[in-house]
Amino acid sequence: MRHRHGEFHRLSRIGWLRAAVLGANDGIVSTASLLVGVASAARAEPGDIMIAGVAGLVAGAMSMAAGEYVSVRSQADSEEAELAMESRELQDDPDGEHRELAEIYVRRGLDRELAQRVATELMAHDALEAHARDELGLSVTLAARPLQAAAASAISFASGAILPIIAAGLSSRSLVTPITIGVSLLALGILGAISARMAGAPIGRSVARVLFWGALAMGITAGVGRLFGVAA
Template identity: 75%
Template sequence: MRTRHSERHRLSRIGWLRAAVLGANDGILSTASLVVGVASAPQARPSDILIAGVAGLVAGAMSMAAGEYVSVSSQADSESAELELESRELRDDPKGEHKELAEIYVQRGLDRTLAEQVATQLMAHNALEAHARDELGLSDTTAARPLQAAIASAISFASGALLPLLAVIFSTRNLAAPVTVIVSLLGLAILGGLSAAMAGSPVVRGVVRVLFWGAAAMALTAAVGRLFGVAA
């Protein structure tokens, strides 16, 4: 019978969790701060506040997508260059590469005889894959995917940014700023708590941390909006 591996580890979801949390957190915080800043200006009309929020959502989502695409594309280029170099080394010096792979297994705890046998069998199966995984630390699960990363970042940012926008839409002009602050802080608290729980970190610490910086950002932009709005 085939044995099923029932253990569940959090490390397997750190990558996508980090990207999703950062994107949604940025979406809530940057859009809410922008909306609160504009709403705090006495002369701002409801349409001005909404336009600022929508513009912030679109610009932020595109910025996140572009930044993630460029960053992950650079990583993908580096990975391709490393694999190409490793492929040449395998072709030009297979014995040296075998010795190098065996030495890696020795350093991980295998005796030399077994390490050489493992290296021989893995290289016979797929030499490049063995060296990519055990020498370079590359695998299919960790491979850089620029387009996927860009789309995921844009979607997570836009999803977070919708929260303060909905707060603006369903509140009156006089209550736009306070309602946005309350709703956005609530969203940040939930997001911080969920991400901390999924990562195995203390939930209270995660919530307090995100609430502190969220409140600070919105307070600062509100002060700027009121100051320059009065001056204007």
Template identity: 70%
Template sequence: MHRIRHHEHHRLDRIGWLRAAVLGANDGILSTASLLVGVASAATGGNQVLLAGVAGLVAGAMSMAAGEYVSVRSQADSEHAERQLESIELAEDPVGEHRELTEIYVHRGLDRKLASEVADQLMAHDALGAHLRDELGMSDATAARPLQAAAASAASFAVGAILPIVAAALVPRVAMTPAIIVVSLIALAALGAMSARLAGAGMLRGMVRIVFWGTAAMVLSSTVGRIFGVAT
């Protein structure tokens, strides 16, 4: 008889860095492209457009890193506080905590005797881990990692921002705006497909969603740039 091996490939361990990386890359492409399109539409020179793009890259990458770190650091602090509180409750009232864990398993479908036995064994093995996981929904796979999120966000922003800047640098001034838009939309579509693939979601939906909002942002930036360009 052939032994059937059951393989599962979950993606929960990617949640922290994937969210930050996708957000950073998306913002890098979109904000930089919109900035370049807006400046280029204002009839400024090519050097000014590129300077604005590089400044946007540096400022944006640092802003994304700081924002991600502060946000995820707050989450990590909350998780630490919950862990400390649960440790105190386990030390002060182990019977009550056992009862609480038993009720959780009963609610999930186990009969009370089996639920109590499961709670006994899990608390004997790792009481804190059992309560964090089953009572609070906390696990190592989904734990907040501020430095990882900040690094992923800043790096992906910079990579995303480089694409429209390179497009602007490689074409004549007269073709700069359409080149930025085309390259940026292609990059956004690829990012949407890749992020959907990594997350196990539908690729087409991810592509359409990100391209739609990217187009809207660049059209609005171009309109504003033209208005101010004519006004000056």
């Protein structure tokens, strides 16, 4: 019996995983920081805290989606422009493009005769795809997908932001700050571990990184809220 050689690669996850992790992390940190900052003000009422949290969730999700879409759309536009230019060059000078592709394979270690044959075969199959992949470094797996990235960012931000809001809503006024911080740090630690596991990165380092920056952001915001609350 023949045994199929199966390989598992994580590159197909890069686009949506980056957007989802960034969105969830920002949702937790920014919303928790906002809640803690408002709660640290001496005169803040529970209703004020919840309004701030919900407003932060909606504004943050929309901001993340818009920013991610614009960013990835710009990347997609650049990729499309490069492909259009390459397509024109293939029509205007196919022999020159063949030599260029063959030289790429020579630099990668093939002898010149074999490189010529490989370039001929690949260009006969799909010339633009061969040049996009081997000359420009573009591939279907890593292609920019603006709508996918925007949706992932908005959904993940809202999913992350809802956790500190729930924690604050279920806490008494005197315990809003410590409970919100505790729940948020726990969620950040879990998120860091999951993202590291999916990406094949060291879990401990990823968890420590998100906990440090999350705690720093919430601590600074709490200090600012308390300072301005007393001054007001």
